[in-house]
Amino acid sequence: MATRVFSDEELEGLRSFPAIGRDELIRYFTLTPADEAFLRKFRRSQNVLGAAVQLSALPWLGFVPDDVPTAPPAAVGRLTRQLGLVAGDLAGYGAREQTRTDHLKEIADYLGWKQPKAIEHKELDEFLLARAMEHDSPSLLFRLGCEYLRSAKVIRPGVVTLLEKVASARTAAEQKTHARVAHLLTGERTRGLDNLLVVDPALRPTRLHWLATGPVQASPTSVGGEVEKLVFLRGLEAHSLDLSALPAERRRHLA
Structure with a gap:
């Protein structure tokens, strides 16, 4: 299976919030006045703080983990101080999945990010094939794919979906390699x-x-x-x- 590139523990880590360093904390969890004005429209404290976490996490990770309240405490604390809220306001946010996904759509539009559609999937496939002609390591190709999506401001698809694309790129690279040297x-x-x-x-x-x-x-x-x-x-x-x-x-x- 494509997912066997990573252990179950590693897969879970790729879907969750990682530990955060000081530089990342300052870079991604510092709100501008425009950010705060945008967030205040969500009104309820729980939604304002939950949306703030999503707003900060998307550029940081290239996606937003489903369990938003598990964001690093230091990151949540920095946001609460800027918004005049308390960390407890985040409890229960995202229990209704539709609320979380609706907020993410608004946040993505505000930040200029987009969900991967047919054209984005095609461009990602082409990028991975080009990289697979140079590197065969599936874990490296996965990381390069994540970096490419972040630079293109495309929300990362699920881990398994991206791993399947990596596997397809590696297979295509082998076929392309054979085609180029078959005459020899x-x-x-x-x-x-x-x-x-x-x-x-x-x-x-x-x-x-x-x-x-x-x-x-x-x-x-x-x-x-x-x-x-x-x-x-x-x-x-x-x-x-x-x-x-x-x-x-x-x-x-x-x-």
């Missing part, structure tokens, strides 16, 4: 590559393991062994392979 894979060359995975009685391990194992010390014997590998690779015409159609990071990954 002649019958003879393919057989030579397949034989790298066969245990060689003279070496004990496979040829691939032999090639990937470096010398353990500097000696004439070690130098001779490395020269032997070079001769073997030239026999496969590895030196004539033109992989320039692939990004440098993809070539490193394949290596």
Whole structure:
């Protein structure tokens, strides 16, 4: 499953409020006069404070966790001091999901953020594919996807949805890689590559393991062994392979 990239505990953390540092606290939980005027229209103290948390959390995280009252106490405290409220006003906010989502829609409009629709999903898929041609790590691709969405002011979709997009991008990158080098894979060359995975009685391990194992010390014997590998690779015409159609990071990954 796509979600197996992260443990259950990590998945829960990706859906929740993380710990907050001092710089983030000041940067994201400082309200402008315009922000306060916008928030006051929610009237009830509970809604004003709940909306304030959402207003601050969206630019900070790129999404707003469902359980708004679990926001870091330091963040809630900073907002209450600015709004003249008390932390207890946040209790129970979001119990009615529709209220929370309606508020988030208004907040997103105010901040210039948008929910991902067809065009945003397509652009995210294209971004992830481009990054997957350079990096194969699913956790890195997930993080890059989150950063891209924040920079585009698009609210992050659910964790599983984004992980599924990462998995699709990795599969597409493999297919695209194969398509770009397929013309190099002649019958003879393919057989030579397949034989790298066969245990060689003279070496004990496979040829691939032999090639990937470096010398353990500097000696004439070690130098001779490395020269032997070079001769073997030239026999496969590895030196004539033109992989320039692939990004440098993809070539490193394949290596």
